[in-house]
Amino acid sequence: MSTRREFLRGLGAAGIAAAAPSALWAEDGRRLLTATDVHVKDYPTVAAIEWIGQQLQQATGGRLGLRMYHSGQLGRESEAIDMARFGAIDITRVYSGALNNAFPLTQVLSLPYVFDSVAHLRRALDGGVGAQVLRGFASRELVGLAIYDCGARCFYNTRKPIRTPADMHGLKFRVPSSDIFMRMIRLLGGNPTPLAYGEVFSALQTHLIDGAENNLRSFHSSRQFEAAHYWSQSAHSYAPDVLLMSRRSFDSLRAGDRELLLDLARRSVTVMRQRWDESETSARAALVAAGVRMNECDLPAFRAAVAPLLSDYHRVPALEALYRDVRSLA
Structure with a gap:
């Protein structure tokens, strides 16, 4: 993707990719944070992150700002995670299923x-x-800023209504790179x-896959419904999204700015939820x-x-303890 290549070229030319985040500060003390999301511009998570940027700019008199790269302009979620870990970007919104293997506590959410x-x-x-899940990201050079819930994940496909697991037998379903989702599909009889x-839209169009699973809003905004005409309300997972920041970038901020960013991230959850419910x-x-x-x-x-x-x-003791905490709130 050209935007991603241009972005990384710019980092390399400035010597930023391998430098400390403090190199991103302008001479006048201003700083523009970079944020990424694979979702489209009007998606609730994108809107929430842009709100953080607007509030940052107002609260600091323009000293801090944020540039949002939406619609996957800087690549896939897996690439964004690594870019954040190494300080090439500052903030990214990632689906928790893509974090399951590297960050075990997210498995309970998925x-x-x-x-x-x-x-x-x-x-x-x-x-x-x-709070416990967010603290877990510190183990790999990331700061957990917030968790954005994103509704029930359900199955959709190009072939037929799915009412029971038997209807999934033999069908190919896209899953994120998560052991949980891969095994879940196998247990349900799918591939x-x-x-x-x-890549999901084109895979549905070319019949590389028969279906996928996601929330209703993503099914609509990605226009995957144009290829897959059957939506089945399985509500099999409520795996949320996570807003992450590079530890290097976070530590390079002033103490007061770190507190401000954490507060805005927490408050952005309400912004995201309001947009989510409406959309x-x-x-x-x-x-x-x-x-x-x-159906x-x-x-x-x-x-x-x-x-x-x-x-x-x-x-797994740590996961079982967290699971019990979750179920106590049912």
Whole structure:
């Protein structure tokens, strides 16, 4: 992608890619933070991060600002994670499923049928569960700024309605690069195919895959519904998004600026949720108008099929403790 190449070329020319983040400060003391998201410009997470930038600029009199690279302009989420870890970018929004293998505590947030509803998820994220997960990113040169919930993840495909796990047998489903999601699809009878988010639309069109799983808002904003006309309300996961910052970039800020950024990140969750709730309603209406066929699922059958997956993770003490905390809030 040309934007990403131009961005990295600029970093290299300035000697920034291998330098400390303090090299990004202008001579007059101003600094423009960089942020990335694979979602489109009007997506709720993008809007929330842009809100952080606006508030930063106002609170510091323009001394701090933020430039948002949306729509995957700087590459895939996996690339953004590494770029943040090494200080090439400052902030990135990443789907928690893409973090499962490197950051074990995020696995609890992604496991199937851990959360009963959006309200249950938000109670967990706003309390000790969310705080513990965010602290876990410190182990690999990242700062967890906030967690953005993003609704129920459900299955959609190009072939037929999915009402029970038997309907998934033999179908190829895109999954993120997460062991949890790959095994979940296998237990449900499907064939998991790891792909980057930006490759899903063309994979559906060319029949490289038969379907995928995601939230309703992403299904709509990515226009994947133009290729996949069947949406099945499996609500198998409520895996949220995480807002991360480079530890190097964070530490290079003044103490007061670090506190300001953390406060704004926490407050941006409310901004994101308001945008999310409004846009999810309008997205559902648009999908129905476009002819997408929506059906309910046999949820007890889905829960029974993935039970072995949950059992394995219960054997990990740290995950089991966090799981119990989550379920206590149901």
